[in-house]
Amino acid sequence: MRAHHVVMAVTDDMPIFEAAVPCQIFGVDRPHLADPWYRFSVVPVGSAQVRLSPGFSLAPVGQGWDPESTDTLVIPACENVHEDPPTELVDLVREAYERGIRILSICSGAFVLAAAGVLDGRRATTHWLHAEELSRRYPAVRVDPSVLYVEDADVITSAGTVAGIDACLHVVRIDHGSAVAAELARRLVTPPHRDGWQAQYHRPASPVVRDDWLAPLLEWAGEQLHMPLTTADLAAQANVSVRTVERRFAEALGMSPLRWLLQQRVRRAQQFLETSDRPVEWIADTCGFGGSAGLRAHFARIVGVSPTIYRRKFHERSDAVRVAI
Incomplete structure (x- = not known):
């Protein structure tokens, strides 16, 4: 069997935690759980060396992104949700979607998918702090800020930070079954199955008031x-x-x-x-x-x-x- 190829695309100043989660889930070989496990690649987009916040950097390895061999594309969190994501990254996501590649975003990575048009007409989620901004900028997206992750066909979006672990384990569950996903969760000392419908426990925002009256x-x-x-x-x-x-x-x-x-x-x-x-x-x-x-x-x-x-x-x-x- 050919190992399922997971590719994570990263750009300058992406948060390190969201980038580290897919590395831990898919990038560590685990033949004791499933053989073959995943083939995992990190593809820097936009520069020869990518800085991750805070203070880490990634250098490219190999020949870069090969869409022909990619089965799943992972997009970690954005550097700044109030700015348009890098054009090269948006184009990469759009090409992956057109090729039928499964796409997973973590936290504010949903903004990249939305910019590429992947989420138009779909139900999706992101960190509850950014949900209103996602809805405002991309009204065609049916944003649900109350859940941990959403699977809509081959597009998966997750809420903030730790919910990315839940979404990645969900991918493992799809590919290798519940028993494998549960055992991996046990080794990671994390709940084996937090359903996507579980709440984010968000606190309603207290809007900033710029009206003296x-x-x-x-x-x-x-x-x-x-x-x-x-x-x-x-x-x-x-x-x-x-x-x-x-x-x-x-x-x-x-x-x-x-x-x-x-x-x-x-x-x-x-x-x-x-x-x-x-x-x-x-x-x-x-x-x-x-x-x-x-x-x-x-x-x-x-x-x-x-x-x-x-x-x-x-x-x-x-x-x-x-x-x-």
Whole structure:
């Protein structure tokens, strides 16, 4: 049997962790698990030597990318999601897609796939911090920020950092079966199968406000989250019309007042769950959900898990290191 050939394309200043994950999964020969294992190549794109952040470099080995022998193309994270990815890398991804090569992106590598048109009309994910930017720049992509990874035909996208391990193990599971993937996970001391639908445990973003008129209103509303606030209450506080409040929120934050209020309530609930032992019912009332049922419904929809599961995973204890999200 010919070994499945996995090629990772890298460019200057890509984060080292996302580049290291495929090396560890596919680049270490493991004949005790499957023989043949993978053939693995790293192809620098755009320069003779590629710098990886922080302070590492890769020199090209061999003849570069050979699309004829490539079975899977891996694209690690981008250096900067707010800039267009390198043209050479986008062209490489587009050619791979046209040739029917399986493509896997890790974290913000989804931006490269989107720039190449690979994700048009597809469901995809990326790190939850970048999901809104991905949706804004590439509206044809159906971005799901709440999952660990997404497989859509031969295109796989994953969320941030550690979720790249889950996506790579998913590839191993496809190619070599669940038993092999589980044994590899055991050797890597990582969960054998975190399903792609599992939540990223993201915290709703707190938008940067560059509107001097709106900032005092947001500060006031943030102190009143325990109250059943409405858009009319915000308008009355600012002494303007409801339409004016809705327009200023849309212009400054890109969302409605009620959506902003809901996100702030969820953020406040996350803080209580992480740092206190208060009952869920008390948190629900204090954060303005009007009861535990409302908290559970909105929390699960936005964060991806129930308040109880979230507390179990992120509660701050004296004998444990706090997990930052």
